[in-house]
Amino acid sequence: MSEPKKVQGDLVLSHITKSFADFTAVDDLSLTIPKGSFFALLGPSGCGKTTTLRMIAGLEEPTSGKISIGDTDITYTKPYDRPVNTVFQSYALFPHLTIFENVAFGLRRRGIKDVDAAVEKVLGLVELAHLKNRKPGQLSGGQQQRIALARAVVNRPALLLLDEPLGALDLKLRRQMQIELKWIQTEVGITFVHVTHDQEEAMTMADTVAVMNNGKIEQLGSPADLYESPKTVFVANFLGQSNFIDGVVESTDGSNVVANIQGTRITFPKSRNNASGSALKVGIRPEKFRLHDPGDNTHGNVLAGGKITDISFTGVSTQYLVEMPWKQELVVFEQNDGGAPDLVKGDPVTLSWEPQFTFALDGASK
């Protein structure tokens, strides 16, 4: 094999569509992934994220659109001719080859000299040099995962694709690998594109997260940005939990919006309003609510007349279900730090929250 051309630069997907016989997996998707970044494609199964990854790898051809790295168009380049390597969900280690030969596979195909040194170095990076003469079947899941990573990283691709790489590991190992992956990415400086349905994993590791749904990108931004300022109901519910209360804009007061939600007047900064019309869906994260006994001093926005219908203890916090006078149940998380009043099922409560934690979406959005 000839060495693929030295291709460098940002990965650009422009107007990518992939249609199968009876459905469209990816629908007119455009995306730029800056060189050297850790980028996550996050979404539920069937949202088109894996298909997108496979098109970048060259394992699927887009129905229309263009994929390029820097100035080089790679839309129809064969997978073995593009500087892209993949860490497969099932690892796909070659069972008949030793760990050493698995890692050396890509280097040998490109006819690179000094395979030994490169393989030893990358095996050192994933701390598995002592297993180089074993076969993949004799390794644990976590070790196989690291070998799959080493086998891809050793080629120094312009782009490394990770397809749910930690999906098969148990929780503790997954946490550890998240930190290791992030560290390795910083160490080697390769652009990582990570596909996952685990929002926590995406938020822990990636610099930028794109939330996908039905073949389209719903929202793109930093993890904190997506969490604090979701632009759609889907994003708000996919990353953590959200309460939505229907409301209407009454007036604007300087830099604040005054709105009426179910008969109560609230305010929030204009910058937190994403609605185009006056009908609103007002979003508040469960952990932003504070619980009070009726009649207590409160500040910020206040909703009175709630009644506790359910309490469940979850360790670091307690989850309350509060039924409001308009029969909607709101979810409230309170830290178990002694700050919340002692409450039992059936107690009347008042809710409050700081205006800047409000996010308002279009009333018609779903």
Place this chain on the structure above:
Amino acid sequence: MTRWLSKNLIRIYAGLAIVYILLPIFYTIAFSFNDADKRNIVWRGFTTDAWLNPCEPIGICEALGNSFKVGLTATFFATILGTMIAFALGRYNFKGRSTTNLLIFLPMATPEVVLGASLLSMFINMGVGAGLMTVIIAHIMFCISFVVVTVKARVASLDPKLEEAARDLYANEWETFRRVTLPLVAPGIAAAALLSFSLSFDDFIITNFNSGSVNTFPEYVWTASLRGVPPQANVIGTVMFIVALAAVFAGQVVGKRKGKK
């Protein structure tokens, strides 16, 4: 007594079953050392004469050579053709795939007598003289089915992600096949080849219809049995048995060593 019997019944049964299976083989081996006269049926005393002169009876080694020629040639072509069919059936979805799947089974389901007779009439109609060539063609034909069934099972168990991984790691189509697909399917192909050879080597009915004046080893034994099978036939049978046993044993040792490594 009844308790002893109920405890050991399964062992007794297993022992009898093994004796039942091994007795003919033991008989073959024992009578290769018989000091036989015309008929090798009655035990007349121990000798190694037959082992020292295995080719003494006229035509026996020639027949054995023919069996090897037919067996090796038929195995070679049946394995290649069958493997290719197995890949096509196991990997690609094409029009007529299920029909092909069904047709592949037909030679296995057809009685050998029918197959042998119809092959002969076909060769005669086409003006092809019966001989080694016609036997080889007939053997390739029935071996292919067994190769396809064996190799297809192996192809089906192959994870397509492995080939994707190879292409992702800079291996082109040919390299992917040579470095990943073929090594992983190889045990299935080897098993298919061994099966083909033993089927071909053993075959009597189809061979007898299509061999003309040429003799294979099974045909030789059949013809000789009218006059009396010489102990040299037992010698050849014993050697074949030992070779097969050694092959199985070697396969298991290699398999175990690979597993341990």
